[in-house]
Amino acid sequence: MIETEMRQDPLRQSWTVFSASRTAKPPLLSRNRGHAPEQTQVSPFAAGNESLTPSALHVAKSGDHWQVRVVPNRAPVLRIEGQPDISADGFYDRMDGIGAHEIIIETPGSESLESLPLHAIGEVINAWKLRILDLARDDRMRSFFIVKNSGETAGAGIAHSISQLIAMAVVPTVLRQKLTIARDFFECKKRSIFEDILRDEVRVAKRLVYENNGFAVFCPYASRSPFELAVYPKRQCPDFHGISDQENVQLADALKTALLKLDRALDTPPYNLALFTAPTRTARRDHWNTIEHDFRWHIEILPRLTLIAGFETGTGFYINPTPPEDAAKYLREIPV
């Protein structure tokens, strides 16, 4: 096996990334994945410790100091070397684990994302956009994924507030399914499923948590966990990197409000934030040619309040004790 390899499960058609170099220790007995750099006494991401990280790929300054820095992940899930071709391995399918894995350091200090001022959150959103635009110049890349793990049980390996950008040579299973469902819905109804969901949520309003001119925040109808949140842009656009300056300010406001409400309602819960954006033009040419009309970039925030046990992994069902209508009502009433 080469250093980083992807293998497909023949019965699920999902991919596993084998990334042997990600554990310096023998992997046999390690119980931590170490997705983010190891916990140390000193945050390698704090101001003054820039020499502890690789050189920055992007820096947003605020006066003499940096406000946001983007660096390559020292222990990347995927690597930039290799070819994006699927090949046979006996009965099975494999490919090189190529891609890019970057860390967005959201602040030089120890604050959480939601406690930053709006313009600083805007710089984080802008860093996501600029890094995607840069990585999209590599023709081998097919899709991008932005994720933020907050809290140890959500997978954060370090307390410093960061997010991660992963560029991939494939379109991952979850995004592929959303694209296909959005396309099939459009072919049937000539409308975007995202627009239908958004209109219904804003009109009925019982699951709505917050809205401004650019975005709506709501608890999804089939929320997978208590207090799950979705953040949908009101303007149809498949690509997150198509976000305007005005939308940047509006998204900063929506994210700050949503995360502050979650933080106050649930006493700083662990959560995963995921940003879904359309694949690159090369990837969508063949399969998703109505994508400009049918798919819309969006954000999901999943608090990790319940365990994922054997029933969930074995069936694909989720179990949630809290109806989204109750969660939304509670969150609406939290002052921020």
Place this chain on the structure above:
Amino acid sequence: MIETEMRQDPLRQSWTVFSASRTAKPPLLSRNRGHAPEQTQVSPFAAGNESLTPSALHVAKSGDHWQVRVVPNRAPVLRIEGQPDISADGFYDRMDGIGAHEIIIETPGSESLESLPLHAIGEVINAWKLRILDLARDDRMRSFFIVKNSGETAGAGIAHSISQLIAMAVVPTVLRQKLTIARDFFECKKRSIFEDILRDEVRVAKRLVYENNGFAVFCPYASRSPFELAVYPKRQCPDFHGISDQENVQLADALKTALLKLDRALDTPPYNLALFTAPTRTARRDHWNTIEHDFRWHIEILPRLTLIAGFETGTGFYINPTPPEDAAKYLREIPV
């Protein structure tokens, strides 16, 4: 919302079960799902405490004492009341959360499943079979799922060794996908994908951990976690409840060996064991009419050594630092 309701995610087509009654406490701040009964000083499942559980649905005796008892779950995910019809809820789809949820008490004592003698493990396997046969008489049921959560981080709410049987009025997402892939493979090649995988694993043998005349235990090619195991029967049969008396003994041996090796290799790791079996005849008539040839019941054992973080839930990818060839070699050498 009624007491137990299932709602479909329009962009994932997966279902969430809203089971409000499962938390007596207000659900807002509860961080435990309480999938199994609450932890108590006294195991409600131990010999002598039979009055703490509902009446048994099945009992296997050993002399004057019981060896295995099956009882209804006091806090079921799904309930027996309701109709299995999908209805509209505005833009969305919902149905009553109907089904059955039973607990198989695997021992009157405090032993783990794998430390029981072979005949006692055989009684557990037999209890799974007899309960499925009984529940299959309810025409509303479409599929059955057996799961065992071992260890707190794998979702076990109690230390006593139990497994759970869930009967559902739908075919869950994960099983549906496996059925569809097996059917498409059969239409293309006129062979079972399970037979192809099994032959390849036994022939190449580098991921094989154990085999006897009835079963093979191996680390899957695209293992989702270090030391994941699959247990495949050598005889083509879609239904677990079609297991013969001889296969019962062979499966008890394969399971005991696999779980003892895992226990010794990884110092009693938390794990989820899932048993996949074909849906009922009513459910398969329409969609899977070659099922006798293409789908095979099987077991997956997933050690919970790595966190499921935002990358995994957002992409459907898994990250695994341990190649299955290394895990299998290590497990083969563990004496049991």
